Amino acid sequence: MDLTRRALQVAPELLGCVLRVRGIGVRIVEVEAYEGADDPASHAWQGPTARNASMFEAGGRIYVYTLHGHACLNVVCGPEGVASAVLVRAGEVVEGIEEARERRPGVRDAWLARGPGNLCRALGVTRADDGTVLGSGGIELVPGAAPAGVRAGVRVNVSRAFARPWRFWDAGSASVSAAKLHPAARAAAPRQPSG
């Protein structure tokens, strides 16, 4: 897969692929695209900072940031110098499920990697993994068949640019996260159809 294309194009193709981190693999079932200067909802909207530097690298690395104490993982896209990334929001554990269960005690299997913060916790990904090149450091992306039913909708919990349907998910998966809207988005689209 060519990861130097823009995130919006890569995002739906990531569904069905397997993301493997140090022996634990998840089949990706939910993603969101984030671009750079043209995307007010993106971390890179206002230019490079110490945190988002990985978003400006060439496609093929990962960008890991922390929010509210949780780590979130993105697949960096686009050519070097252009900010573009796909947030991996949820997956189904297909490999190393015993270890994933230990990291997420009391959670049913389908929910082990449901939600971007939970997915990183199940995989053991932290901010220390930021900037890792896929295929190194025990982290790799394995191509897989696209799901039969791919749906698109607005991104979850973003406070700006909430009209863009840049979220993609496998309609047939029980591991897709809850799609909560930011209050500003709810005010603008009170009759937003659910997924």
Add this chain to the structure above:
DNA sequence: AAGATGATTGCCT
């Protein structure tokens, strides 16, 4: 050095 913010989560009603 201190205050505001948020691509979240989980518990509450």
Add this chain to the structure above:
DNA sequence: GGCAATCATCTTA
């Protein structure tokens, strides 16, 4: 559906 916990990062002084 509402909201509080929680903390790295960024802004302002």
